[in-house]
Amino acid sequence: xxxxxxxxxxxxxxxxxxxxxxxSPISGHRSVSWYQQTPGQGLQFLFExxxxxxxxxxxxxxxxxxxxxxxxxxxxxxxxxxxxxxALYLCASSAGLAGETQYFGPGTRLLVL
Amino acid sequence: GExxxxxxxxxxxxxxxxxxIKCTYSDSxxxxxPWYKQELxxxxxxxIDIRSNVGEKKDQRIAVTLNKTAKHFxxxxxxxxxxxxxxxxxxxxxxxMDSSYKLIFGSGTRLLVRP
Numbered sequence: 001x002x003x004x005x006x007x008x009x010x011x012x013x014x015x016x017x018x019x020x021x022x023x024s025p026i027s028g029h030r031s032v033s034w035y036q037q038t039p040g041q042g043l044q045f046l047f048e049x050x051x052x053x054x055x056x057x058x059x060x061x062x063x064x065x066x067x068x069x070x071x072x073x074x075x076x077x078x079x080x081x082x083x084x085x086x087a088l089y090l091c092a093s094s095a096g097l098a099g100e101t102q103y104f105g106p107g108t109r110l111l112v113l
Numbered sequence: 114g115e116x117x118x119x120x121x122x123x124x125x126x127x128x129x130x131x132x133x134i135k136c137t138y139s140d141s142x143x144x145x146x147p148w149y150k151q152e153l154x155x156x157x158x159x160x161i162d163i164r165s166n167v168g169e170k171k172d173q174r175i176a177v178t179l180n181k182t183a184k185h186f187x188x189x190x191x192x193x194x195x196x197x198x199x200x201x202x203x204x205x206x207x208x209x210m211d212s213s214y215k216l217i218f219g220s221g222t223r224l225l226v227r228p
Contacts, residue, residue, distance in 0.1 A: 043218040100145045100209045104156040
């Protein structure tokens with residue numbers, strides 16, 4: 001099976017702009033989780049989607065949002081970008097309610113100038 | 114709140130020696146504990162995981178032990194090789210059916226295996 005894919009891989013934006021990141025899970029996986037990775041804060045949970053529904057959300061401001069489509073692909077959006085949003089954004093897919101194992105995509109590296 | 118502490122933050126060992134990384138979790142409802150290896154510029158890769166109904170699990174040179182009473186779990190790598198050099202993350206989560214299911218990660222351990 002093909003692994004988790006994310007697009008774009010790299011992105012440069014300026015403060016105040018918004019950005020949309022995309023994640024395609026492993027075929028057959030219905031759950032997508034998003035994480036932010038920074039040198040200072042490590043890996044932090046953003047949110048999880050299962051069957052187009054957000055099941056859980058981490059401690060991030062409302063500027064961070066997401067959605068999942070019927071084909072399980074997921075997008076996350078960050079509005080009004082701040083310098084501190086510069087990070088590697090990772091998505092992970094899992095089979096869903098059948099298992100906990102999460103498989104990560106390569107990430108999107110976002111730089112906010 | 115939920116928290117996972119990981120030690121040490123850096124670990125340097127001679128090739129062939131063993132390496133041990135320890136984690137402590139705070140959420141007593143956690144019952145799934147994966148370990149990920151992340152090489153520079155690459156995605157985290159699952160190397161081993163353990164569930165709370167098991168005390169130890171081995172996969173070739175890698176083993177994980179879990180002490181639910183003390184809320185500790187550890188990664189053991191034997192006969193280390195230079196290609197084991199990477200950052201290792203532990204994580205803890207509740208069961209998949211729990212609406213609060215999410216991975217809480219430790220801060221990572223940078224392992225360097227000296228040839």
